[in-house]
Amino acid sequence: MGRLFGTDGVRGVAGRDLTAELAMDLSVAAAHVLGDAGAFGHKRPVAVVGRDPRASGEFLEAAVVAGLASSGVDVLRLGVLPTPAVAYLTSALGADLGVMLTASHNPAPDNGVKFLARGGVKLADAVEDEIERRLREPWDRPEGAKVGRVRDAFGEADRYISHVLETIPNRLEGLRVVVDCAHGAAHMVAPEAMVRAGAEVEAIGARPDGLNINDSCGSTHLAKLQQVVVSRGADFGVAYDGDADRCLAVTHEGKVVDGDQIMAILALDLHSRGELKRDTVVATVMSNLGFKLAMREAGITVVETAVGDRYVLERMKADGYNLGGEQSGHVIMLDHATTGDGLLTSLHLAAVVAKSGVSLAELASVMTPLPQILINVKGVDKAKAGAPELAKAVAEAEAELGESGRVLIRPSGTEPMIRVMVEAASQEQATQVAERLAGVVRAACV
Structure with a gap:
């Protein structure tokens, strides 16, 4: 077994x-x-x-x-x-x-x-x-x-709501927020917390029947949230997954704000208040290069870990950092939680919007995500991911991309597959380089 x-x-x-x-x-x-x-x-x-x-x-x-x-x-x-x-x-x-x-x-x-x-x-x-x-x-x-x-002990839900509300630095009066609860675990506590924080809230995906969790809703299916935010004229929307340990957001125009952008907004806010420990944020190797460039411009160090929020958390605890996360929306605010917390993240994101007086779209523009292409090359020998011909092809691709792009070759942890990720200044260049490298993987890793 x-x-x-x-x-x-x-x-x-x-x-x-x-x-x-x-x-x-x-x-x-x-x-x-x-x-x-x-x-x-x-x-x-x-x-x-x-x-x-x-x-x-x-x-x-x-x-x-x-x-x-x-x-x-x-x-x-x-x-x-x-x-x-x-x-x-x-x-x-x-x-x-x-x-x-x-x-x-x-x-x-x-x-x-x-x-x-x-x-x-x-x-x-x-x-x-x-x-x-x-x-x-x-x-x-x-x-x-x-x-x-x-x-x-069903009443203990209120203890949790009170806890997350005590962590936000300001109230949310004046904000109109759509909250997509994925017909999941946050369907009661998330809308309640947002309302108690002062926001005007419309909840969707908040009628679980035991079978509809994550069904065309929540952080993995944002189309419904995008449509409701735009049609209602809301300031922005947030979406959780089934157990609400992650969240993503959409702007008033319906554009997606991913975990990297959320981390960038929160990092800059904490940095401005002198509360970002060691002026550092922890991210995985899959975080967009645009995030890292934006943080460098702001004087914030980015420490990288392997993919997985557990590895982010381990590094944060080991080195005394208080903010980290993943592109998928797992954001860990270690001053207030021991794990990724979608509700906590969304409340702090909303607090920054309320305090700044500018739109989420403008706040998210602090970073420009670079086009990112991921190709999963299946049926190959993962042990050969370090083959000399592949290493040579990667070096040539990195020289071609320069500082405006990067390459990541990563064996899957569970399948006979090697992941090829390329970021570049344009979608066309990212696609060309990724497809070229995927061809080398197929030839070199059989």
């Missing part, structure tokens, strides 16, 4: 790959690793459990709660809440572990189990490996008064 844990928990088609039995067994193993009663003296460990609105989340929640309680862990059932809310409440409520049931931006048939350690932080690979190792191991089952107790 391959490794169960992927880049963000255990995911699969609910009922087929991710069964109730597996969810229960994972929770028992996680209780033994993260909630070992021996580590807490006489205190019984406590877990918080949240989920997005997927229909399968109902039976998976029941399985997870049963696994935890049968292991002697007290459970606070949070109900439908965003992943970052569960992370925050794991810390705020002093829980020993947190569990979120979600498949993020994936379609409704998928689901996932994501564990959080004390403090609401993601698990290290070694901890995930330990949970897998102890899966279905023999164990002494608590009885009588030693079994865990379960209670609902």
Whole structure:
């Protein structure tokens, strides 16, 4: 059996790959690793459990709660809440572990189990490996008064809303904002928070039925949001994914503002207030060169990591940075959250718009995204990504592009595939160079 844990928990088609039995067994193993009663003296460990609105989340929640309680862990059932809310409440409520049931931006048939350690932080690979190792191991089952107790804690959503509102430096009066909740976990808390912050809000994608999550809406499908923002004459719109750990935005003209542009706006605002730690922002190697050029022009350093918000977070924590993220809209504001938080990001973005008195379009123009072409070359030997002929072709392409472009050759982490990414001053040049390099990959990496 391959490794169960992927880049963000255990995911699969609910009922087929991710069964109730597996969810229960994972929770028992996680209780033994993260909630070992021996580590807490006489205190019984406590877990918080949240989920997005997927229909399968109902039976998976029941399985997870049963696994935890049968292991002697007290459970606070949070109900439908965003992943970052569960992370925050794991810390705020002093829980020993947190569990979120979600498949993020994936379609409704998928689901996932994501564990959080004390403090609401993601698990290290070694901890995930330990949970897998102890899966279905023999164990002494608590009885009588030693079994865990379960209670609902749905009202804790307000604690999370109050927390994110306390972080914004100014109110949002005068703004008209359209909020696309992807029929997902933020469908109640996001519109409520925006209204309480002072904005006039129209919510779309806010009627989950368990099956419509991410269905032609949310941060992966922006067409509906673009249409509503323009037709209503709103100042801008924001869109979350299914578990609301990321957000993207659109301007009053309906133009997309991606994660790089959002990070640029927030970085410049923090920098102007002297609150950007070490005058540095953390981004992945896939962030647009236009972002890096804009930051350099502003005197802000960009530190790069591998693709994945977990790697961004690791670098931020290791070196004391407080802002980082990805082009996809995962933005981490480490002064206020332990993970990417779409609602937090959108509130701070709105606060900059409200304070500046200029449009989101004008704020986003601080960076000019360079045309970016990504070609996935499939069926090749990833181990040959460093072949001399490919390295020579890359060097020639980089010389041709100069400072107005760049090349990134990256083996896929999960498939027999090499990704070729090229940025250039024009779409035509980016396409030509990318296709040329893809041809070299096909010839050199067989």
